Amino acid sequence: MIELVGIKVLRKGKLILGLDKLRFEDGQSYALIGENGSGKTTLLRLLAGIIQPSEGQIKGVEGLKLAYLPQKPYIFRMSVRENVALAAKDSFDGAKSVQEAINLVGMQGFEKQEAEKLSGGEAQRVAIARLLLVKANLVLLDEPTAPIDVRGREQIDVVINEYVRNNEATLIFATHSLEQALKLADRVIKLEDGIQQAI
Amino acid sequence: MQEVLYQLFGPNPELREIIVLTLIMSFFSTVISAAIGIPLGTWLGLTDFKGKKTWLKINSTLMGLPPVLVGLLVFLLLSHSGPLGKFNLLFSLPAMVIAQVILISPIMTGMTANLIALNANTINETCLGLGISSKKMLGLVLKDYRRDYLLNVLAGFGRSIAEVGAVQMVGGNIQYKTRVMTTAIMMQTNMGQFEQALALGLVLLVIAFVVNFAVQSLRPRISDD
Numbered sequence: 001m002i003e004l005v006g007i008k009v010l011r012k013g014k015l016i017l018g019l020d021k022l023r024f025e026d027g028q029s030y031a032l033i034g035e036n037g038s039g040k041t042t043l044l045r046l047l048a049g050i051i052q053p054s055e056g057q058i059k060g061v062e063g064l065k066l067a068y069l070p071q072k073p074y075i076f077r078m079s080v081r082e083n084v085a086l087a088a089k090d091s092f093d094g095a096k097s098v099q100e101a102i103n104l105v106g107m108q109g110f111e112k113q114e115a116e117k118l119s120g121g122e123a124q125r126v127a128i129a130r131l132l133l134v135k136a137n138l139v140l141l142d143e144p145t146a147p148i149d150v151r152g153r154e155q156i157d158v159v160i161n162e163y164v165r166n167n168e169a170t171l172i173f174a175t176h177s178l179e180q181a182l183k184l185a186d187r188v189i190k191l192e193d194g195i196q197q198a199i
Numbered sequence: 200m201q202e203v204l205y206q207l208f209g210p211n212p213e214l215r216e217i218i219v220l221t222l223i224m225s226f227f228s229t230v231i232s233a234a235i236g237i238p239l240g241t242w243l244g245l246t247d248f249k250g251k252k253t254w255l256k257i258n259s260t261l262m263g264l265p266p267v268l269v270g271l272l273v274f275l276l277l278s279h280s281g282p283l284g285k286f287n288l289l290f291s292l293p294a295m296v297i298a299q300v301i302l303i304s305p306i307m308t309g310m311t312a313n314l315i316a317l318n319a320n321t322i323n324e325t326c327l328g329l330g331i332s333s334k335k336m337l338g339l340v341l342k343d344y345r346r347d348y349l350l351n352v353l354a355g356f357g358r359s360i361a362e363v364g365a366v367q368m369v370g371g372n373i374q375y376k377t378r379v380m381t382t383a384i385m386m387q388t389n390m391g392q393f394e395q396a397l398a399l400g401l402v403l404l405v406i407a408f409v410v411n412f413a414v415q416s417l418r419p420r421i422s423d424d
Binding site for chain 1: 318321322323324325326327328329330331339342343346
């Protein structure tokens with residue numbers, strides 16, 4: 001279980017995230033919803049260890065294997081297959097998983113395509129395929145399907161759901177889609193100006 | 200101009216030797232500076248650590264080092280009474296390369312660090328999320344930015360081929376040994392032979408253009424890898 005106690009994140013003296021107490025149970029899925037600037041990304045970055053709180057404690061993240069998809073993941077200027085293979089083990093099974101991951105996100109046929117020539121939605125699919133090869137028990141996704149078209153989102157939602165279940169991982173993701181939140185999450189957490197709101 | 204063409208293609212090899220020596224010096228200065236500056240700049244651009252700002256400020260200062268000062272320091276270092284005097288390098292090509300590397304490496308480091316810093320957060324966060332180690336990330340970024348580095352290398356080469364103060368001091372402009380295009384131009388100017396100095400300048404400009412053109416034409420080939 002991950003527990004955040006008395007968390008305050010300040011930027012230039014301004015509170016951007018303030019959480020008295022927040023718990024994430026193992027193996028559960030949590031959706032973070034809220035407007036732009038509400039603190040969703042800050043919370044994910046805090047859990048990923050990218051930023052440190054100005055005050056408070058985060059318990060239970062030590063030793064967890066992390067998979068994190070930032071809001072704008074970096075796609076290396078190499079082929080789709082090479083990009084996805086970055087997180088794979090260098091073995092026959094690894095190569096097989098790379099192809100499986102590419103197929104799962106609907107990018108079969110694009111394996112040799114230079115990633116820099118992909119559209120925003122295609123690049124995001126590659127980033128998700130890459131993440132599927134990380135064996136993690138804490139999965140943090142920052143608006144994972146935002147650049148993907150509506151039909152593609154449904155496919156990716158299924159893929160994410162299966163990935164999290166197979167790994168028995170805790171999933172925490174930010175989204176602007178209440179529909180996606182309700183579909184993927186066991187619990188929805190609403191943030192407003194960095195403060196958790198009752199739903 | 201006719202005189203320069205005669206010198207270039209005529210029986211006297213001096214001008215050809217000057218050109219060859221200039222290219223050898225610039226090649227080694229640029230390659231060594233790139234080997235130092237590009238990995239260091241990439242690491243600096245990617246990594247956040249205590250004292251980074253100070254390090255970058257020092258590097259920015261070094262980017263504007265006066266060539267004559269570098270020439271003087273290398274001269275003192277390599278002179279017979281200096282700490283590296285026993286190697287007998289003063290007034291030689293290696294001495295000129297050493298001075299130029301001191302001048303060019305900070306430029307390559309600074310330009311590379313600024314370039315990488317633009318995407319550093321995204322790259323760091325992506326690699327963290329995929330469990331990619333810092334060492335592997337550095338290798339990936341070095342490969343990923345190879346096309347962009349080429350422009351930094353060209354900037355370094357430009358600085359090297361046009362530099363005069365440091366190479367004059369540590370090279371000594373010795374005929375058939377350390378005379379390069381810039382020191383030859385300076386010598387001709389001092390002798391009042393302005394036409395020859397201008398013509399040599401033109402040759403220098405053509406060399407710089409040809410090298411730039413050749414390197415730039417490599418870029419699409421690199422992207423096809």
